[in-house]
Amino acid sequence: MDHKPANYKPVHRPTVDELLLRNKNYAATAHRPWPDMWQLLEWTAPSTIVIACADPRCDPQQFMEGRKGEIATIRNLGGQAEISIHDVATLDSEFQFKELVVVHHTDCGVTYLTKDGVYAYLRENLPDATTAALEAFPIRIFSSMEEGVRHDLEVVRNSPYLRKELKDSVRGFVFDIKTGLLNPVV
Incomplete structure (x- = not known):
């Protein structure tokens, strides 16, 4: 992310060993x-x-005030449906969900990334990777949350792995991190 404030100071980033100590306390x-x-x-x-x-x-779980066991959640970079479809289909085989929701959010870190920047990072840090392998690496960057949600709604609706009832139920929202509200995307 190139948009760091002038007074930016990185916060403490705990190691796995520190997190394991915290886990013992928890x-x-x-x-x-x-x-x-x-x-x-x-x-x-x-x-x-x-x-x-x-x-x-x-x-x-937090902004929908989900009680334990009410909401199944799959989380990934940008809330992308494409990389979640197989998980949704697998879980649906057990739970037969009634509804599917796609949520992106304001000020998402994905909007600060560029494909060129990600590819440059990969080339620099994976010197043994072939050009073909790097070009096959899927990166989906979107410029607006609404655009990303609309894309994901289409991915769900066109998926051959999901039941018609689940595809028909899909709804998309942008979560506003300032107000806490979910804003529908159609």
């Missing part, structure tokens, strides 16, 4: 055991699956 102080899957499914099963961005500011 396990000792905060964790409450979950029931096994068969027990969980006796009292709840998600009827909605959400594809959303992996950005910590875009957590559907």
